Amino acid sequence: MFSKIVFSQDKRNNMSIEVRNLYKYYGEQAAVKNVSFKVNTGEIVGFLGPNGAGKSTTMKIITGYIPASKGEALVCDIPVSVDSLETKALIGYLPEHNPLYLDMYVREYLEFIAKIYNMSDIKDRVSDMVKRVGLEIEQNKKIGALSKGYRQRVGLAQAIIHEPKVLILDEPTSGLDPNQLVEIRELIKNVGKEKTVMLSTHIMQEVEAICDRVIIINRGEIVADDQANIIGLDKSIQTVYVEFDAKVSKTQLRQMAEVQKIEPLNDGWLLESDTKDDLRKIIASFAQNNELLILTLKKEEKSLEEVFKTLTQK
Numbered sequence: 001m002f003s004k005i006v007f008s009q010d011k012r013n014n015m016s017i018e019v020r021n022l023y024k025y026y027g028e029q030a031a032v033k034n035v036s037f038k039v040n041t042g043e044i045v046g047f048l049g050p051n052g053a054g055k056s057t058t059m060k061i062i063t064g065y066i067p068a069s070k071g072e073a074l075v076c077d078i079p080v081s082v083d084s085l086e087t088k089a090l091i092g093y094l095p096e097h098n099p100l101y102l103d104m105y106v107r108e109y110l111e112f113i114a115k116i117y118n119m120s121d122i123k124d125r126v127s128d129m130v131k132r133v134g135l136e137i138e139q140n141k142k143i144g145a146l147s148k149g150y151r152q153r154v155g156l157a158q159a160i161i162h163e164p165k166v167l168i169l170d171e172p173t174s175g176l177d178p179n180q181l182v183e184i185r186e187l188i189k190n191v192g193k194e195k196t197v198m199l200s201t202h203i204m205q206e207v208e209a210i211c212d213r214v215i216i217i218n219r220g221e222i223v224a225d226d227q228a229n230i231i232g233l234d235k236s237i238q239t240v241y242v243e244f245d246a247k248v249s250k251t252q253l254r255q256m257a258e259v260q261k262i263e264p265l266n267d268g269w270l271l272e273s274d275t276k277d278d279l280r281k282i283i284a285s286f287a288q289n290n291e292l293l294i295l296t297l298k299k300e301e302k303s304l305e306e307v308f309k310t311l312t313q314k
């Protein structure tokens, strides 16, 4: 009995997703080619790539909906297979285009899903989910009568109803209007707490808005895995472009102890810092101390778009 308890705790602690040398062939075409990556416990990782890159295929293999041609996927260290229920119980999956039964009522559908998972206290569980995803007002409607944003909420409720450790969300925000987009992103961040989340998207800003890390796939191959933060999603690094009204030397700029990187650019400087304070404030007081006027001060947003283009236009 004791060993059983330890075992279940072990599982809870490891909520990783791992893919090793994965291949998927559709006839002659390799939709996924030698794909390997690991998503660690608690991470929210963006799986970014253009249409046809192999995102959905990879996710279907991880969730056990289709078999790999070669290689393997592991969830919480357990190998995934199409006929194994063990990993399916650990995974919450929102498939692309969120296929729902439009003729079913919201509660009826969620109760149906809960039954599939063999849950007890189904009514309570569904009420809980309805609350969690903000479906209270719509809970007695037919799914077909809901807006796209609310349908996504139903899809998310369906994905988390069995308290999975790992969430796989395939383009969860595609087709949403800007307001719904913000709400669903917030919701994903919320329900993703204490879970490991992998979400696919072809939108760069989405990754920046939700994810800790990005894995980029193109034509079936991983072209970037931002474990080393090469793309600069790490929001703890600030980059600011500044122009002063007079010539300033690099030595002078080094007065700002918080700044690690100083590069000349055009008529100004590009400064980089890992300080917790706003780098612009530090620059402002530097200017004041040195009797300089700031002509331009601009926080540089690292353009994931550019990185994406260079990586995927081979």
Ligand SMILES: Nc1ncnc2c1ncn2[C@@H]1O[C@H](COP(=O)(O)OP(=O)(O)O)[C@@H](O)[C@H]1O
Pocket: 026, 031, 049, 050, 051, 052, 053, 054, 055, 056, 057, 058
């Ligand atoms: N069932 C299938 N039969 C044949 N080809 C497929 C099938 N599913 C996907 N593909 C092909 O595999 C490639 C990757 O598709 P997919 O994984 O859906 O990409 P993504 O989700 O990144 O848009 C595409 O070229 C697609 O046409």
Ligand SMILES: [Mg+2]
Pocket: 052, 055, 056, 057, 096, 170, 171
């Ligand atoms: Mg897809």
